[in-house]
Amino acid sequence: MNDYRIALVTGATSGIGRAVAVALAGRGLEVHAVARRGDMLAELEKEAGCRPHAVDVSDTKALEAMCDGLEVDVLINAAGMAVGYLKAHEQGDIDDFDVMVDVNVTAYLRLLRLVVPGMVERDRGHIVNLGSMWGLYPVGGATTYATVKGAIHQLSQCLRVDLLGQRVRVTEICPGRVETGFHATALGDAEAARKTFYEGNESLSPEDVTEAILFALETPPHVNISMIEMAPQMQAPSGVTFAKPLR
Numbered sequence: 140m141n142d143y144r145i146a147l148v149t150g151a152t153s154g155i156g157r158a159v160a161v162a163l164a165g166r167g168l169e170v171h172a173v174a175r176r177g178d179m180l181a182e183l184e185k186e187a188g189c190r191p192h193a194v195d196v197s198d199t200k201a202l203e204a205m206c207d208g209l210e211v212d213v214l215i216n217a218a219g220m221a222v223g224y225l226k227a228h229e230q231g232d233i234d235d236f237d238v239m240v241d242v243n244v245t246a247y248l249r250l251l252r253l254v255v256p257g258m259v260e261r262d263r264g265h266i267v268n269l270g271s272m273w274g275l276y277p278v279g280g281a282t283t284y285a286t287v288k289g290a291i292h293q294l295s296q297c298l299r300v301d302l303l304g305q306r307v308r309v310t311e312i313c314p315g316r317v318e319t320g321f322h323a324t325a326l327g328d329a330e331a332a333r334k335t336f337y338e339g340n341e342s343l344s345p346e347d348v349t350e351a352i353l354f355a356l357e358t359p360p361h362v363n364i365s366m367i368e369m370a371p372q373m374q375a376p377s378g379v380t381f382a383k384p385l386r
């Protein structure tokens with residue numbers, strides 16, 4: 140995989156982050172796996188040899204300590220979540236907004252600030268940001284989530300410009316629905332998530348998304364895959380919505 144040796148993967152206890160961590164470890168990279176649930180990180184260590192870091196990405200000091208002296212070639216920013224899903228914005232809980240912005244946006248900024256200077260100095264690196272199709276198109280019932288993912292789209296585009304002239308590549312992955320722990324967190328109920336989102340619907344698997352990430356990482360160094368939008372065949376963004384006025 141080019142000359143990448145060390146990867147830092149956030150969100151490594153579940154879904155996409157976990158699948159990517161396993162795949163990178165299987166390709167011989169030293170994988171540093173980040174998430175809060177230490178028991179699940181220990182399982183990942185046993186299964187794939189990933190080095191566990193039980194860290195909350197909201198904790199700047201803990202991230203600084205973790206990154207100190209670590210020469211990261213590949214940063215996979217996958218830790219992410221939604222709460223209060225399927226509610227119109229005006230029905231949302233104000234307290235949810237802070238955590239959504241912190242985990243889904245500020246944490247990406249924190250880690251990039253800690254990891255990118257070393258990449259620039261070594262003139263080698265690859266950043267993969269998990270965005271979403273929700274960051275690219277207007278959707279109802281997920282306005283806060285769409286807002287934070289829209290920020291990741293702009294962040295990825297701007298980083299690409301900031302890093303131009305360096306061999307530090309930036310890739311944004313924008314999936315549609317992926318069957319992971321995400322929807323259980325979003326609804327606060329795994330069974331409701333299964334019934335609402337997965338039953339009778341086609342979804343991507345974390346492995347499908349991993350394949351796309353590996354493709355971007357494995358292209359030759361002179362190629363930058365800036366963005367990959369991918370969805371189940373049975374899901375597509377669509378156009379204009381109409382409503383009848385109430386009066």
Ligand SMILES: NC(=O)c1ccc[n+]([C@@H]2O[C@H](COP(=O)([O-])OP(=O)(O)OC[C@H]3O[C@@H](n4cnc5c(N)ncnc54)[C@H](OP(=O)(O)O)[C@@H]3O)[C@@H](O)[C@H]2O)c1
Nearest residue numbers: 150152153154155174175176195196218219317319320321
């Ligand atoms: N699933 C989808 O349909 C979908 C679609 C488009 C984009 N995405 C994006 O893909 C990324 C991965 O999500 P997923 O679908 O794989 O969800 P997931 O299965 O719920 O995994 C989320 C991961 O994020 C970690 N995490 C959450 N809050 C954290 C915090 N404060 N500090 C550290 N780690 C934290 C969780 O670990 P701990 O709980 O152990 O901390 C978990 O490992 C997210 O950015 C998500 O927004 C998902």
